[in-house]
Amino acid sequence: MVQGGCFGEEKMKTLFNYLIFPGFLFSAMIGLLAGWLDRKVTARIQWRVGPPWYQNFTDIIKLSGKETVVPQGARITFLLSPYLGLLGLVLGATILGQTVFFSGQGFTGDLIVVVYLMAIPAIAVMTGASSSANPLASVGASREMKLLLGYELPFILAIITVIVKSNGAIRLGEIINHQAAYGSSVFSLSGAIAFIVALLCVQAKLGFAPFDIAECEQEIMGGTLIEYSGLPLAVFKLTKAVLLSTTLLFLIILFLGKDLSPAFLILKFIMILVIAILIKNTNPRLRIDQALRFFWGPLTILGLVGLVLATRGL
Amino acid sequence: MDFRLKALTKSIWVFHISTASCNNCDIEILDCITPRFDVERFGIQLIGSVRHADALLVTGVVNRKAAPLLKKVYAQAPKPCVVVAVGQCALSQNMFRFGYNCPEPLDKILPVDVYIPGCPPKPEAIIDGIVKLVNKVRQKK
Numbered sequence A: 001m002v003q004g005g006c007f008g009e010e011k012m013k014t015l016f017n018y019l020i021f022p023g024f025l026f027s028a029m030i031g032l033l034a035g036w037l038d039r040k041v042t043a044r045i046q047w048r049v050g051p052p053w054y055q056n057f058t059d060i061i062k063l064s065g066k067e068t069v070v071p072q073g074a075r076i077t078f079l080l081s082p083y084l085g086l087l088g089l090v091l092g093a094t095i096l097g098q099t100v101f102f103s104g105q106g107f108t109g110d111l112i113v114v115v116y117l118m119a120i121p122a123i124a125v126m127t128g129a130s131s132s133a134n135p136l137a138s139v140g141a142s143r144e145m146k147l148l149l150g151y152e153l154p155f156i157l158a159i160i161t162v163i164v165k166s167n168g169a170i171r172l173g174e175i176i177n178h179q180a181a182y183g184s185s186v187f188s189l190s191g192a193i194a195f196i197v198a199l200l201c202v203q204a205k206l207g208f209a210p211f212d213i214a215e216c217e218q219e220i221m222g223g224t225l226i227e228y229s230g231l232p233l234a235v236f237k238l239t240k241a242v243l244l245s246t247t248l249l250f251l252i253i254l255f256l257g258k259d260l261s262p263a264f265l266i267l268k269f270i271m272i273l274v275i276a277i278l279i280k281n282t283n284p285r286l287r288i289d290q291a292l293r294f295f296w297g298p299l300t301i302l303g304l305v306g307l308v309l310a311t312r313g314l
Numbered sequence B: 001m002d003f004r005l006k007a008l009t010k011s012i013w014v015f016h017i018s019t020a021s022c023n024n025c026d027i028e029i030l031d032c033i034t035p036r037f038d039v040e041r042f043g044i045q046l047i048g049s050v051r052h053a054d055a056l057l058v059t060g061v062v063n064r065k066a067a068p069l070l071k072k073v074y075a076q077a078p079k080p081c082v083v084v085a086v087g088q089c090a091l092s093q094n095m096f097r098f099g100y101n102c103p104e105p106l107d108k109i110l111p112v113d114v115y116i117p118g119c120p121p122k123p124e125a126i127i128d129g130i131v132k133l134v135n136k137v138r139q140k141k
């Protein structure tokens, strides 16, 4: 009976971790605030005032109260895929959050699991868009797919560079421990190269300009999200927010993992976010073929150079 | 419920439909999102797809070609959705009211919530119209 109680408690704790603290609620809050920072900094760059801090929360609440229109000819995956993407991603956010906030937890290979979980939102967007029976949405979905194929290769090269640097550790906890002992990996030549590569890949993952090809509003009118309204759209916006906080946390763990006390964590988070926003605001959108050529050409070569340097111990 | 209504008035996503306007009204609408007026301060955004819209901004005389399309677009918008008529053309067909291809004004086709007169209306007038709209929506429920 005692054991049963313990088991129940364990389950409750897991549920709490998944739904509230490092998981859904927490990362969504952070992501929505980060999304506000994005809008605010963008507005300041354009010499505007920008929205108040609660704007993204208001948008989500408003969307949840709107009607959900299901287009004629849409399949069941149209309504399912937003939730699928969010559920998968929150799992990744929970694993990352637990390694950062409750150090010592985690399992061997959680790095690889997180990389896969972070690709799920893109897949959810693709399935949702391609089952919405809209030609522009399918154009968006095909672009998203090509973009995914493009940025995954250099992204994984950058991650392998970090794995090589920390003596083949594929557990997030070990990577953090290694950096705590020997300094953040971004402060070496190969680490810096890998960081640049990973940052540009994250830019594409988040759908920020110059890689907002799948969702461009002027060209294909919202692209993959064109048919979504009401609650499913709100879920997609939430997924985007969670993805923002998760990928930035992932970058911090991999490249800036030396000091993870709250103050430094927030500082690093905001620093990477502002760099991403500045890249976003100073670059025009690429065409899909240019983006693919960029990812498979210069960026992959740069990633390989970083990897070779890392094996030489630089 | 009231909470959601308040959120709606604080985050209006606007879809802009130009039904045979002379383009001046459209330019004045775009003026509202420039640094001088910056309506994003109040959560107002121009969006690309009508499925995300909370308000339809209609400019221009609705001619025979545009009227069925306009009805279709209104049917595609998720409710609650308001319709704002911008410019004298949309209000009363302006100098086109005896034209052979402009059968009826906008409010005979769609339920219009706010009329913003002017040829073209100034950005201040458009913002004033939106403020009146927000007050009206808040009082209705």
Ligand code: SF4
Residues within 6 Å of the ligand: B021, B022, B023, B024, B025, B059, B060, B061, B086, B087, B088, B089, B090, B094, B118, B119, B120, B121
């Ligand atoms: S109201 Fe005047 S400015 Fe606006 S579309 Fe008509 S003619 Fe052009």
